[in-house]
Amino acid sequence: MANEKxxxxxxxxxxxLRQVGVRTLEDLQRIxxxxxxxxxxxxxxxxxLNLLYSMAGALADCHWTELGDTAKHELxxxxxxxxxxxxxxxxxxxGAQRSAQRDGDGSAPAAAAEEGDGFGDGDxxxxxxxxxxxxxx
Numbered sequence: 001m002a003n004e005k006x007x008x009x010x011x012x013x014x015x016x017l018r019q020v021g022v023r024t025l026e027d028l029q030r031i032x033x034x035x036x037x038x039x040x041x042x043x044x045x046x047x048x049l050n051l052l053y054s055m056a057g058a059l060a061d062c063h064w065t066e067l068g069d070t071a072k073h074e075l076x077x078x079x080x081x082x083x084x085x086x087x088x089x090x091x092x093x094x095g096a097q098r099s100a101q102r103d104g105d106g107s108a109p110a111a112a113a114e115e116g117d118g119f120g121d122g123d124x125x126x127x128x129x130x131x132x133x134x135x136x137x
Contacts, residue, residue, distance in 0.1 A: 004070060008064045009055070009058065016040050025058060030057060033052055033056045033075065034082055037052045038079070049072075052075055
């Protein structure tokens with residue numbers, strides 16, 4: 001069983017699963033189809049729900065199309081609950097979160113926003129744009 005191929009999973013999905021540590025049916029049984037699906041999404045792949053159904057079918061030892069509507073709805077509900085508990089953020093959201101943590105929440109007081117040109121040198125930026133070479137000595 002340790003080297004057994006996961007039923008219903010094609011080569012592309014199998015490669016995705018291998019990259020997230022799900023190599024055998026035993027691995028899939030250990031973490032479950034919902035967690036395996038989320039690991040795949042968190043790794044940056046874009047799996048469809050068919051992968052989720054395929055893994056559930058493999059555990060039930062049936063073709064994924066033989067899963068009933070009730071089983072599919074339960075899988076989707078479990079997936080939504082797991083995503084709500086630990087949301088998957090894309091790289092832009094992660095970058096924005098890091099910037100907000102580093103710089104504060106990003107909202108400046110209104111008075112501070114009006115002062116200066118944003119470079120922290122206390123002027124309005126007009127001199128830099130309209131000054132002569134003598135202004136920079």
